[in-house]
Amino acid sequence: MTNQHFIYLLRLADSPLILAQRLSEWCGHGPVLEEDLALSNMALDLIGQARLLLTHAGRVESRDRDEDQLAFLRMENKYRNLTIVELPNGDFGQTVTRNFLFSAYQVELWKRLQISTDTELAAIAAKSIKESTYHLSHSAEWVIRLGDGTEESHLRMQTALDQLWPYSAELFTSDDTDRSMAESGIGVDPSAFKTDWQSTVSQVIGEATLTLPADTPFVSSGKAGQHSEHMGHLLGELQYLQRTFPGAQW
């Protein structure tokens, strides 16, 4: 039970952690200054969420691991993020499309976790939902603006959506950990809010004049610790400092 609780918290923490790492890559490369700031700000929010969750996970595990040890010193197969967040950024359209799919998911998740029997998790959810709602609005605005934009931007957004869509299946797969957490009232079974997520997504995609891709049998497995080939490269950068100078502090 404790172990499942720990794994569940790692999953919640790792997706924002890894997406924050990806969004930080935009710093200094944004298409316009305002968006450079926006992506960095969202990365900060996500790092903040990850820090709270990792600290909490460390306490639940009771093996004296703090947020830094958990963020920087695990092996690749111990990270439990959804595969979609570790994929390379692609162009700006692809980045905002992923932000859109993911923040719509986070909003539904936080909404339900606000009543978790794990009161620390409930507090983190109540705080994070404000941020994720803002991220959702920001990305939805861009999906609509670029989808319903020029021929070129429309084409790129449709391509982005087609490429990312197969990875959205993992968001709603549930395993023993999800089910036991849902049963105990700590967590939520993600399959329970797929319909709500779909309704947000299809509304915005429709307004953006884009076409929802068909579902495929492919299901990625990042939350089980099996990652894409991109994860190792990402971790190389994320962990570089702590691996080279163990225990280094600001």
Add this chain to the structure above:
Amino acid sequence: MVATPLTEEQAWSVLRTVPDPEIPVISVTELGIVREIRTGPGEVTVVVTPTYSGCPATEVIAASIRDALQAAGAGNVHIETRLSPPWTTDWLAPQAAEKLRAYGIAPPGSRTASQTIRFVAPSPQCPRCGEKKTTRLSEFGSTACKAMYRCPSCLEPFEYFKPI
């Protein structure tokens, strides 16, 4: 050092002089993040609710609170983080609005309980010239708590403290 213990009221007075590191015209108490102060023999506990999860100022704020109280003879200072209920701009002190405006930041409007996915962009009054119809440039600004705007009248850009 055996200090005369600080009373709760004295501790509040000390914190009223500790500025927010990013918007130094308002204090940490005016920002509404100090939720409770408890005093005991030789120690003070300050309960802080952070603004945004990733706000980089959080640690600086904790350090300045500790320094200020210790300088006032508080002895041991404990900073306790309280996440629930989450911070809201409704907790800004009434006088904070005018101070923000004078500093060039439009104070937050009321929170809209809107259920829309897309942004409903408010049009905050220009803090410089008072123009009511202003344009949003970006949903984000120099820090997570602000958005960027432009005033079509005095042509100056300004930041808007987002209501959350």
